[in-house]
Amino acid sequence: MHRFITPFFLISGLMMSSCSDKKPTLKITGSTTVNLAVAEAAEALRGESDTKIFVDTQGGSSGGITAIGEGTADIGMASKPLTKSDRDRFPGVDLKVTQIGADAVALVVNADVWKGGVKSLTRKQVQAIYEKKITNWKDVGGADEAIVFYNKEPGRGTWEVFANYAYGSADKAPEVSHPEVGANEETRTKVATTPGAISQLSMAWADNETVYALNLTDNDDASVAATGSNIASGKYPMSRPLNLITRGEPTGKAKVLVDYMLSEPGQKLMEKHGYLPLSRLK
Template sequence: MKTKKLLLMMVLTLMIAIIAACGNAEEGGTDTGTDTGGTDTEETTDEGGDDAAAGDAEGSLVLSGSSAIQPLMAAGAEEFMMENPNADIQVQAGGSGQGLSQVADGSVDIGNSDVFAEEKEEIPAEDLVDHRIAVVGMGPAAHPEVGIEDISTEDLIAVFTGEVTNWSELGGADQEITLVNRPDSSGTRATFVNYALDGAEPAEGITEDSSNTVKQIISETPGAIGYLAFSYYTDDTVLPLNLDGVEQTDDNVTSGEFPVWAYMHSYTNGEPEGLAKTFLDYMMSEDVQQVIVPELGYIPSTDMQVERDAEGNQTDL
């Protein structure tokens, strides 16, 4: 009898222990599923960068516009698509005017420009949202054998307006000057005209849609001069000319000493949503801003010690 009672007590004790253990397991499952899992999922959905990092972004985007920003956007798109195999992003050039026109009429998702939309009279700037991805310095670029390394603003204007036609007039080689321009729709041209030529319009010369082609022509044409973004100075096939004794460097742009620079704008028609927002958030992430941006010759906007508005006014930060 005592033995039966002892066995019954042991069975009851074991059952109580099992019930208690099950109760604890249920509580742990509730905490994990509601508090932790639910919160993590919600945060990932809200943050575009997290979606991209997780490889969850999908869909397609078409970007067009400034060739000055094209290398940066193309590199960012390539990295983004590697992390998000279900996303397809096409980056086209064509000039800032084209990018602004196409994003305004809805034919592309993002219009890249190195001028403010307000600077283009035909663009409904009030409908567009500006995303300043980076800053780019621009300057006069010449064939390496022109015989000078520095040019004054006064002489640069004389060269581009056709008043000076041979490098020997500036103490350089006895070589006829060939002008290489971008079309009127180009943001690079607008920036160069405004801040390097003091508004003077260039004389007729060779006109090319792409900065890549401009660089190639300058490198292959003795006596040629054009203008390029710093990001195209990847080798010694063209010569960046100092302007008024100031070198074309990032530091001189961020300090405000070198005046020829522009924001790299990515415009959307209204506030971005879906893949467009996720991609633009990714382009503003630390990985892109502090690694890809400087590696490709651009300047993070946060490094600037000066700022500029759509009217061209530059002020210290």
């Protein structure tokens, strides 16, 4: 699946124009998951606008929410629902959420784990692996191989969705030391190149060639695959909204981009990058 990611140096170069350049600037920051479609939308809008658009993924979803709460960005990108604690961090700030699509978080494994026989995990097995109570794939039906768990770094929406599935709430997840990964591309590369590896990853990045997405159990203990229909229905237990966040209702240039993402061209970008458009969620 082709994915368009605007090179950082090209975007930042637009921001380094001469001081005499008085073009308005639109700053967007946050989730690497939401960034795929938004960065491509920004490219399209640059060609028909007098606005300089700066897109980055500093700090993931948490960074995007913080930037809006502190007023240092115009649009935040978040690949998770906003929680009460997110809002409580910024009293008096109206964090307006606009959903532009949906995604799922997968637990992905290295090809050797998949080919060794591990295709699905139960919630209890996920907890035991995360807490290092299970440290070898043979204990969950796989080959005799050590488990290497790459954990998403703090602030990533992907980790919060995973923790909500495994423990019912991110606040209930125990503190466990694992090597950490950040953006989706880094996560996929680490898992693909590390024998015995597993991590949490946006489903759109699970190509089932270099990394493989495991089925998970739902509340009825049935094994559920991360298919479009299961994500849309909410049956898959790690589904999540993809959001744009603004301070109050979006206005000006921010509204132009938000409206674009809700339009037919923007929704086609969501599908292009492997996400569910809003029409699939009705």
